[in-house]
Amino acid sequence: MTTLKEKEGGAPARKGAPRPSGRSSSGEIRRQAAATPWLFLAPYLVLFVAFVLVPIVFGAWISLHTWDYTRPLKPFVGLENYTELFTPDSRQFSNFWGSMQATGIFTLFSVPLLLVVPLAVALLMAKKFPGRNLFRAIYFAPYVLGVAVIGVMWRYLLDNNIGLVNYYLGLLGLPNDINWTTSTPAAWVALVGVTVWWTLGFNAVIYLAGLQDIPAELYEAARMDGAGPWQQFVNVTIPGLRPVLSFVTLTTLIASVNMFGQSYLLTQGGPGRETRTAIYQIADTGLRNFQMGSAAAMSYVLTVFLMALSLLVFWLFRERKDPR
């Protein structure tokens, strides 16, 4: 944020102020520079073009074919893979939209929790107190473990017979026979809960940095005006956090829509196919059953949904000149 500001503020200054010695002798430098920047960029651009730009286009091309990796013929079928996804009695329809629904449910519950709970934690930690850095590290720690580790670990803790979670629930006098990984809605609670546990620290750390960027004078001014803690939160903290909030919302949204590993390892998509997410379905269709045309079409439909949601987030957090 600071850098962006500096940069924006710096640009006109650079134009206005007479440039030190460099400018006059910079004809030579400039001539050099014609090729030089591209030489610096070349190694990255090779990777970027080959494994990001080309695949984006190639994927669209694949989605217009019946593309079975294991067969020599890949007939062009136009938009058939897409129309199939929107035809209720087609092969892919129920599996795909079932998985979209699973992703939707997961996103609907995990995103709000991952926005609010880490903010609460960050607010508790905003002021200096003994042990603050230790707490910050502990909350962040699960995030450095991969989804494979946390998946296998929580599969054990959530085991319906011998798991720690059911055991302690029993000690508290609560039901101790919940099938966390094989029945809904318990499986959703498990998937969302584990994800919150896993990534809460990541969001909290970003919030915390954002909170520390809000000038203390703003709070002081608000207090002078007689604002209580809640009013300070609404009128100082939230507006001050706006760029951070939009970043966290966007990254959390993208991560949730891309959920795969938790479901793959904790519930294997079950019971039935209920917790099989869109990513799970796409990967399985394309890379297990090798119906790549269909899977590519699914990935573009999912992308359109995600882009629409991202735009909505941008719109919600847009800079408003006149609040209210």
Place this chain on the structure above:
Amino acid sequence: MSSTVETRTARTAEPSAKQARKLQPGTLLKIVLLALVALIFISPVIFMIVTSFKSRADATSIPPSWIPNPFSLDAYKELLAPGTNTPILRWFANSMLAAILHSALVVVTASMAAYPLARMNFRGKKIVFAVIVATLLVPPVILVIPNYLLVSELGWLNSLVAIIVPTAASAFGVFFMRQFFISLPDDLEEAARIDGANRFQMFTRIILPLAKPAMATLALLAFLGNWNDFLWPVYVLFTPEVQTLPPGLSTLQSANAVRYDLLMAGAVVASVPVLALFVFLQRFIIEGVSRSGVKG
């Protein structure tokens, strides 16, 4: 359990006993609350470690115990025994090799690309940067199918190259390094220019030495990302000898559904390097993450 809570709070308050005396009741309450939450965050990991040192029967006994009885290395011995179809040492070596090479590739290519984007003026600069940043919003799933075919065409399927190279085109890395290079003073290269240095020398002799902390942070984040990546390796590495730890753990899970002693030992093996990195370098990791957010 409650005793653990007390020791934890006591321990965190202890080093600053003087301050503790001055603490207001509100702050104390806050610390107790945060300590309780911290317990939820740390105890699953501790239980994972504890279970990895349990015997097969002890790992599934009720009530669950927090102390292995007997203390047993059987799970590790069984995992490390030669001739299994779950060669965890091999997975570990593969993960290490892939993550180090991937991380190096990301840091080199991203720093080089970020330099002209931050500190040179040339035609096409804005477009190149805009396209790179725009791909941050492209969900990776869209790349999975076409990249699978590309990797297969290149003969990289079922080899470590498949998880080292294609994911190294890190838009985040370029963005991150560019932000850092922009923050350096404008006239840094001036002296070198007068001495007749070319752009490449300015980059390697002046800019890079200053960028070490940023590069270390990016290297760490790239290492962690590659070490923990799951979906892509699960589908492009299929034989045990070439797998890395994440798909390996998944294989281990499907082969030994309720051998929780084995599974937890495997999970510990996969966690040790990243937890060690985190303990020693957490400042870099946390600062890297928070900086990326604030500047986003």
